[in-house]
Amino acid sequence: MATYSTSQFKPGLKILVDGEPHSILVNDIVKPGKGQAFNRIKIRNLKNGRVGEKTLKSGENVEAADVLEVELQYLYNDGSDWYFMDSKTFEQVSANLDAVGDARFWLKGQEICDVTLWNDLPIVVVPPNFVVLEVSESDPGLKGDTASGGTKPAVLETGATVKVPLFVEQGELIRIDTRTGEYVSRSKES
Amino acid sequence: MAYSKSDNAKTSEVFRRRAVLLQKIRTYFSSEGVTEVNTPVLSEFGSCEPALKNLSLNKGRRKYLRTSPESSLKQLLSHNLGDVYEIGPVFRDEEIGSFHLEEFTMVEWYRTNIELLALIGDVRCLLARCGYQDTIDIMAYAQLFQDASGLNPHTCDNSELVSCAIEKGVDLKECDLSDRALLLDAVYVSTVDPLLKSFGPVFITDYPKEHRAYARLSGTTEKVALRFELIINGIEIANGYDEITESAEQKDRFNAENRLRKRRGIEQIEPDAAWLDALSSGVPSVCGVALGLERLEMVLWGISDIRSLGIKCY
Numbered sequence: 001m002a003t004y005s006t007s008q009f010k011p012g013l014k015i016l017v018d019g020e021p022h023s024i025l026v027n028d029i030v031k032p033g034k035g036q037a038f039n040r041i042k043i044r045n046l047k048n049g050r051v052g053e054k055t056l057k058s059g060e061n062v063e064a065a066d067v068l069e070v071e072l073q074y075l076y077n078d079g080s081d082w083y084f085m086d087s088k089t090f091e092q093v094s095a096n097l098d099a100v101g102d103a104r105f106w107l108k109g110q111e112i113c114d115v116t117l118w119n120d121l122p123i124v125v126v127p128p129n130f131v132v133l134e135v136s137e138s139d140p141g142l143k144g145d146t147a148s149g150g151t152k153p154a155v156l157e158t159g160a161t162v163k164v165p166l167f168v169e170q171g172e173l174i175r176i177d178t179r180t181g182e183y184v185s186r187s188k189e190s
Numbered sequence: 191m192a193y194s195k196s197d198n199a200k201t202s203e204v205f206r207r208r209a210v211l212l213q214k215i216r217t218y219f220s221s222e223g224v225t226e227v228n229t230p231v232l233s234e235f236g237s238c239e240p241a242l243k244n245l246s247l248n249k250g251r252r253k254y255l256r257t258s259p260e261s262s263l264k265q266l267l268s269h270n271l272g273d274v275y276e277i278g279p280v281f282r283d284e285e286i287g288s289f290h291l292e293e294f295t296m297v298e299w300y301r302t303n304i305e306l307l308a309l310i311g312d313v314r315c316l317l318a319r320c321g322y323q324d325t326i327d328i329m330a331y332a333q334l335f336q337d338a339s340g341l342n343p344h345t346c347d348n349s350e351l352v353s354c355a356i357e358k359g360v361d362l363k364e365c366d367l368s369d370r371a372l373l374l375d376a377v378y379v380s381t382v383d384p385l386l387k388s389f390g391p392v393f394i395t396d397y398p399k400e401h402r403a404y405a406r407l408s409g410t411t412e413k414v415a416l417r418f419e420l421i422i423n424g425i426e427i428a429n430g431y432d433e434i435t436e437s438a439e440q441k442d443r444f445n446a447e448n449r450l451r452k453r454r455g456i457e458q459i460e461p462d463a464a465w466l467d468a469l470s471s472g473v474p475s476v477c478g479v480a481l482g483l484e485r486l487e488m489v490l491w492g493i494s495d496i497r498s499l500g501i502k503c504y
Contacts, residue, residue: 007284029287029289029290030379030383031241031285031290031426032375032378032379032383032401032426033419033426033429034239034241034397034401034403034429035241035371035372035374035375035378035379035401036240036241036371036372036375036376037241037285038360038375038376038379040379040380040383052359053359054359054360054361055355055358055359055360055361055376055379055380056360056361057361057363057366057372060361060363
């Protein structure tokens with residue numbers, strides 16, 4: 001098992017804390033005048049994004065987390081898992097619901113996603129910032145209303161529901177910002 | 191703290207300003223009748239302090255690079271030179287970071303026949319001469335510790351320190367649980383230290399006996415160490431003691447430090463015989479203080495990374 005000494009700590013280093021992969025955000029060496037030196041680190045849990053603090057005696061070793069960030073193409077889901085492929089090696093991996101999380105609302109196939117692998121398995125899937133999806137269900141809008149600013153819910157082909165302007169019609173393609181989950185514009189191509 | 195080039199000084203500027211600063215320090219000591227001395231950087235003896243890692247040369251007989259000029263200056267005190275100071279390089283292995291250099295410049299001085307409070311006054315005067323104008327408070331270690339953690343560092347149980355440290359996210363090993371000095375540090379680092387940055391400059395005084403280092407103890411029921419640390423912007427600038435002058439007591443300290451080293455699984459260091467001899471031959475009652483020159487420069491010039499204050503690249 002690979003380990004890191006506290007002297008190797010730096011922002012971005014991936015370590016195991018309480019059995020979960022974390023990324024170091026801030027590393028401070030704190031040394032009371034005549035006392036033991038400590039490393040006080042701020043860490044983010046790579047699985048759930050939670051930020052915490054930890055203090056270790058300087059000189060201690062911690063286990064390295066085998067974490068890799070890769071770009072993978074989304075292929076399909078089979079109802080329980082989502083399948084991704086490395087477009088260079090054609091190797092496939094499957095991600096469970098925990099890993100895919102809200103990204104599942106924006107994926108229909110072909111998208112290139114940023115995937116965090118821990119021990120070769122996906123733990124986080126980040127979809128492209130913008131995706132184009134078809135409106136599969138929405139109440140008819142008001143004719144000619146292009147500027148009143150009102151919105152209505154629309155269900156997309158992936159099952160996600162977003163707020164769209166009243167003029168957007170069923171069957172149209174729209175562009176979504178996946179970071180906010182908000183409608184950006186209508187789109188001509190997917 | 192993030193290192194950004196823009197808030198750190200140019201090398202030429204650093205050395206120009208340092209020359210002026212050194213001149214001010216020397217002028218102050220000269221006006222106070224303190225004699226400047228130069229003592230060897232290499233020593234037969236390393237430091238026993240458990241928190242310090244010695245750097246040594248292993249060519250032929252092992253020699254140590256001094257972690258401070260304390261031993262040599264105490265030898266000079268035994269020669270009745272009166273008050274002395276030295277400005278020179280000291281070495282501490284594996285201390286590297288925004289606030290740490292493996293080689294840094296120590297300003298260390300000794301004042302005979304004064305009390306610790308007078309030495310604090312001396313530090314204030316020196317800093318004022320160097321252009322530092324802020325008022326520096328004095329606070330007892332116990333007060334800070336109690337306010338931040340709810341525990342009295344002189345009287346609480348080890349188990350209370352352990353619970354507090356664990357609650358604050360400190361990773362403790364089985365062998366740490368009865369190491370009181372370490373437990374005090376763990377609670378200090380996780381409760382007091384984060385607050386210090388928001389404090390004004392402060393002299394922390396009256397340390398728990400576990401952190402006495404080479405300071406005399408005072409008090410009858412609750413023993414406290416006659417020590418202070420000067421903290422500015424959350425970092426230690428200087429460290430002063432009412433010094434141990436009895437050889438036997440000093441030897442006990444070295445032995446106690448070596449016992450702690452053994453417990454912590456780190457190399458034991460032969461006690462400094464030259465230091466002990468000097469105390470045996472007689473040293474006047476004395477208070478001493480060591481001040482990190484580069485740390486002072488960080489404060490005076492608003493520098494965020496100590497590594498920008500030199501010509502070396504770490």
